[in-house]
Amino acid sequence: MRTLDLRPHHLVLWAAFIALMLLMPLMVGNGTLRTMIFACYLAMFAISWDILSGRTGYLSFGHPFLIGIGAYTTGILTRRYGIPVEASIPIAVLVTMAGGLIILLPALRIKGSYFALVTLAVMELMLQLVPVIRPDLTGGTRGISRLPALTRGAENGYYLAAGLMLAVALFAWLLMRTRLGTALWAIGMNEESVRGSGLSTTRLKSFAFLVSAGIAGLAGAFYAHYLGSITPRSFFDINILFQIIVAVLIGGAGTIIGPIIGAFFMVFLLEWLRPYMPGTERFFVYGSIALVLYMYQPKGIMAIVDTIVSKMKGSRA
Amino acid sequence: MTLALEVRNLVKKFGGLTATNDLSFDLAKGESLGLIGPNGAGKTTVFSQIMGELRQTSGTIKLYGEEISKLTTAERIAKGVSRTYQVPRPFAELSVRENIRVGLMPDSLRAMIFGAPDRSREAELAQSIGFAPKDLDKTASELAMGDLRKLEFARTLATGAKLLLLDEVFAGLTSGEIGMIAELIQDLRQRGFTFLMVSHDLPAMEPLVDRAIAIERGTMLANGSFADVLGDKSVRASYLGES
Amino acid sequence: MMQIIVQGLLLSGLYALIAMGFMLIFSIGRTLNLAYGAYIMVGGYIYFWLSQQLGMPKIVGFAGAVMVGALMGFLKHRLIVKPLKGDAVAVEISTLILAIIMQSVMVLVFGDASKILLPIIPGVVTVAGAQVTFNILAATVMSWIIIAALYAFVRGTHIGRAMQAVSMDEKGAAISGVDPDKINMITWAISGALGAAGGVFFASYTQLSPQMWVAPVIISIAIVIVGGIGSIIGTLIVAHIIGFLEVSIVALWAPELRGVFTMLLIIGVLVMRPQGLFGREEH
Numbered sequence: 157m158r159t160l161d162l163r164p165h166h167l168v169l170w171a172a173f174i175a176l177m178l179l180m181p182l183m184v185g186n187g188t189l190r191t192m193i194f195a196c197y198l199a200m201f202a203i204s205w206d207i208l209s210g211r212t213g214y215l216s217f218g219h220p221f222l223i224g225i226g227a228y229t230t231g232i233l234t235r236r237y238g239i240p241v242e243a244s245i246p247i248a249v250l251v252t253m254a255g256g257l258i259i260l261l262p263a264l265r266i267k268g269s270y271f272a273l274v275t276l277a278v279m280e281l282m283l284q285l286v287p288v289i290r291p292d293l294t295g296g297t298r299g300i301s302r303l304p305a306l307t308r309g310a311e312n313g314y315y316l317a318a319g320l321m322l323a324v325a326l327f328a329w330l331l332m333r334t335r336l337g338t339a340l341w342a343i344g345m346n347e348e349s350v351r352g353s354g355l356s357t358t359r360l361k362s363f364a365f366l367v368s369a370g371i372a373g374l375a376g377a378f379y380a381h382y383l384g385s386i387t388p389r390s391f392f393d394i395n396i397l398f399q400i401i402v403a404v405l406i407g408g409a410g411t412i413i414g415p416i417i418g419a420f421f422m423v424f425l426l427e428w429l430r431p432y433m434p435g436t437e438r439f440f441v442y443g444s445i446a447l448v449l450y451m452y453q454p455k456g457i458m459a460i461v462d463t464i465v466s467k468m469k470g471s472r473a
Numbered sequence: 474m475t476l477a478l479e480v481r482n483l484v485k486k487f488g489g490l491t492a493t494n495d496l497s498f499d500l501a502k503g504e505s506l507g508l509i510g511p512n513g514a515g516k517t518t519v520f521s522q523i524m525g526e527l528r529q530t531s532g533t534i535k536l537y538g539e540e541i542s543k544l545t546t547a548e549r550i551a552k553g554v555s556r557t558y559q560v561p562r563p564f565a566e567l568s569v570r571e572n573i574r575v576g577l578m579p580d581s582l583r584a585m586i587f588g589a590p591d592r593s594r595e596a597e598l599a600q601s602i603g604f605a606p607k608d609l610d611k612t613a614s615e616l617a618m619g620d621l622r623k624l625e626f627a628r629t630l631a632t633g634a635k636l637l638l639l640d641e642v643f644a645g646l647t648s649g650e651i652g653m654i655a656e657l658i659q660d661l662r663q664r665g666f667t668f669l670m671v672s673h674d675l676p677a678m679e680p681l682v683d684r685a686i687a688i689e690r691g692t693m694l695a696n697g698s699f700a701d702v703l704g705d706k707s708v709r710a711s712y713l714g715e716s
Numbered sequence: 717m718m719q720i721i722v723q724g725l726l727l728s729g730l731y732a733l734i735a736m737g738f739m740l741i742f743s744i745g746r747t748l749n750l751a752y753g754a755y756i757m758v759g760g761y762i763y764f765w766l767s768q769q770l771g772m773p774k775i776v777g778f779a780g781a782v783m784v785g786a787l788m789g790f791l792k793h794r795l796i797v798k799p800l801k802g803d804a805v806a807v808e809i810s811t812l813i814l815a816i817i818m819q820s821v822m823v824l825v826f827g828d829a830s831k832i833l834l835p836i837i838p839g840v841v842t843v844a845g846a847q848v849t850f851n852i853l854a855a856t857v858m859s860w861i862i863i864a865a866l867y868a869f870v871r872g873t874h875i876g877r878a879m880q881a882v883s884m885d886e887k888g889a890a891i892s893g894v895d896p897d898k899i900n901m902i903t904w905a906i907s908g909a910l911g912a913a914g915g916v917f918f919a920s921y922t923q924l925s926p927q928m929w930v931a932p933v934i935i936s937i938a939i940v941i942v943g944g945i946g947s948i949i950g951t952l953i954v955a956h957i958i959g960f961l962e963v964s965i966v967a968l969w970a971p972e973l974r975g976v977f978t979m980l981l982i983i984g985v986l987v988m989r990p991q992g993l994f995g996r997e998e999h
Contacts, residue, residue, distance in 0.1 A: 213805050215805060215808055215809065217812070259983075262987040262988075263983075263986070263987055265987075266986065266987065268804065268805065269746065269747065269748045269804060269808065270941065270986050272748055272808055273748060273934070273937055273938065273941070273982075273986065274982075274983055274986050274987060276934055277934050277938070277979045277982045277983050277986075278979070278983060280930060280931060280934055280975070280979055281975075281976060281979035281980065281983070284972075284973075284974075284975040284976050284979065285976050287972070288970070288972045288973060288976075331586070334585060334586045334587075335574065335578050335585045335586070335588065335590055336582065336585040336586050338567065338571055338574060338575065339575060339578060339585060341564075341566075341567065342564045342567060342571075342575050345564040345565050345566060345567070346562045346563070346564055346565075348526075348562060349562040349563070349564065349575075349628075350575060351526075351546045351547060352524070352546065352550075352555070352556065352558070352562070352629075353550070353575045353576045353578070353628060353631070353632055354546075354547050354550030354551060354555065354576070354578075354580055354632045354634075355547055355575070355578060355580050356545065356547040356580055357547075359580075359582065360582075363582055394816070394927070394930050395816070397812075398812065398813070398816045401809060401812065401813075402813065405809065405813075433824070435823055435828050436819070436820060436823050436828065436926070437820045437821075437823040437824040438820070439816055439817070439819070439820040440817055440820035440821055440823075440824055443813050443814075443816050443817035443820060444817055446813055447796075447810060447813045447814060447817065450806075450809065450810055450813065451796065451799060451800075451810070454806055
């Protein structure tokens with residue numbers, strides 16, 4: 157596998173990570189498992205965001221829009237048209253990719269800050285549009301409820317979510333180790349030089365966007381079935397965006413394991429805070445930690461771990 | 474004699490300012506041309522138009538006989554022209570090897586995903602420009618100015634273009650490094666590469682070019698042998714006026 | 717028809733005010749300061765707290781809001797923007813986080829439910845056959861007074877001209893004896909004050925809620941970009957386009973589609989003409 161430059165320690169680490177995730181139900185109770193299910197979905201959203209924004213530096217403030225399309229597509233197909241989930245989820249992924257492309261692709265041609273603004277405006281547009289357009293399909297502000305469940309019980313739900321997350325993470329990790337991953341990263345450092353190296357940056361960004369949208373749609377669709385009901389506020393909301401971005405930042409942008417660590421850290425911290433702060437004010441604690449960490453080390457926990465590891469190696473040598 | 478580059482009546486206006494004023498010149502295949510002029514004469518603007526980073530207001534640019542004015546930068550590079558920048562633009566967090574790798578990549582998603590990087594070609598390019606093997610894994614942000622300039626040259630070479638536009642490749646280099654790059658340019662000339670170069674270091678540039686053109690405020694002042702162009706009255710006036 | 721014109725003028729004035737504060741920041745750093753939304757929200761809440769919960773005079777509430785806004789702008793520049801040294805992506809991310817933190821603080825202190833602000837000035841007047849509350853009229857008049865004062869300040873005072881100089885060329889300004897750091901700080905503080913003032917009026921126009929900042933911040937950013945960065949006239953024109961668009965849609969079509977068309981307009985213009993309707997191409 158010269159393409160990917162795989163080393164033995166990669167395989168060992170991946171095997172250990174997969175084993176840890178799959179053995180989890182033997183170690184923790186159902187309550188914790190339910191928290192972990194949410195963490196797995198958030199991790200997938202975060203990986204999706206990071207493939208586009210963490211690498212290329214084009215900040216997507218509209219990721220909830222993509223996740224929401226995935227969720228609404230499968231919701232409408234299963235509940236309004238009676239299409240089985242085996243068909244509705246793949247369709248949801250395709251619709252997310254197509255919808256994202258039509259609406260956001262033109263925006264990739266404009267400069268970074270403007271892209272961020274357009275994506276934010278698209279999310280706000282959906283928040284206002286979904287409740288009023290075709291309420292017979294979208295269910296208006298009340299959304300769609302009683303989506304068919306894919307699994308029963310916390311344990312099965314966990315295996316589904318963790319399995320999906322591992323697959324997504326492995327896929328993204330492999331993809332980012334190819335030359336394409338290097339090129340995407342290079343765009344984030346200096347887009348003009350990538351163009352000056354003879355590469356079509358628009359095509360590269362579009363591809364990153366498609367992959368990102370595909371993962372967002374997939375995770376969004378499965379998440380909708382896990383939740384069982386969807387509303388505009390629970391998807392097209394700036395708080396969702398905040399959770400995704402902060403998970404990436406805390407863990408470390410530009411890595412695969414970083415967003416996963418960030419998502420688990422975030423979800424468990426929020427869970428522990430729940431008894432003291434039941435509502436969104438929990439984000440105060442969370443946001444403050446994220447902001448201080450970001451100001452101290454913009455590359456997140458992963459970079460801090462790296463520094464410690466290399467220091468320890470250095471002192472041994 | 475085939476022409477590598479044909480610039481005809483090139484005009485670029487920024488609002489009321491004319492940056493390139495009816496400029497025409499040719500570059501034969503295998504030839505090396507020096508483009509000289511004071512600061513702000515519009516040399517870099519000419520480069521940007523040839524590369525398609527700026528669109529000319531009017532005029533035509535032909536590369537190996539083909540009109541390229543409508544092509545994107547990536548398409549022009551694929552047709553065999555590439556440039557360096559006055560201020561190097563490395564990928565700061567990538568290694569020397571990976572910086573060169575980006576230059577070597579074909580512009581095809583499929584090849585980028587499924588093709589393996591050519592590690593020996595990466596090392597060969599780095600070494601031809603004077604990087605030691607141990608430098609290959611250094612991050613670009615650790616490099617000094619001279620090394621960044623060399624890295625930029627290596628990445629430009631990596632695109633496979635045979636017509637190279639060099640913008641101040643000697644600035645900030647030690648005399649040893651200048652000698653090394655000059656040697657590389659001579660070697661590439663032997664191998665049939667075509668050059669268009671801008672440099673303030675006229676003594677270093679002189680042996681590297683067959684011919685020179687001088688411009689000021691985007692207008693051609695002189696075109697001929699290096700000595701003739703430097704001896705031209707209007708060229709001397711514009712240079713003296715600069716200091 | 718008259719109703720639309722009068723309401724349109726009123727709403728547009730409000731949008732122009734909010735956009736002005738954002739423009740100041742955007743023209744010096746070209747960064748999307750998403751925490752600008754936090755000034756708007758905090759301004760509204762401080763006014764609510766002082767004048768409605770503590771029963772202080774309205775002018776005290778307003779002054780308090782403006783001062784807190786200025787302080788927030790100042791602190792943000794000192795603690796976040798300056799240490800990040802112009803890294804646009806980092807500023808955008810950190811200001812988004814800051815906005816959410818401020819939103820959570822408001823939830824923590826005032827609760828999640830929306831609040832209705834009492835009219836700043838009660839009463840109704842009939843202007844050209846259209847019913848207008850004194851409250852909205854006062855908000856608009858105040859907006860225009862503030863906009864005029866800002867214009868005079870930027871054009872007529874030494875600090876104002878220095879702000880312009882810094883926004884055009886920071887290094888050049890530094891050479892000619894202006895301290896860009898000090899000017900940036902002042903600009904951030906003024907921007908905070910304008911945002912908070914706009915927030916008071918905006919909250920009295922709609923209502924006070926922890927999520928109220930998202931739409932106005934998108935609108936003000938868009939007004940500035942679509943109007944052409946740094947162009948006060950362009951900003952005013954686009955504020956009126958959006959204001960009238962919203963009022964017309966509410967009156968003639970469907971109130972719930974109000975924000976939809978604003979967002980569509982913003983997305984359309986940004987994608988097709990990123991240099992704005994009245995701005996020049998930047999290079």
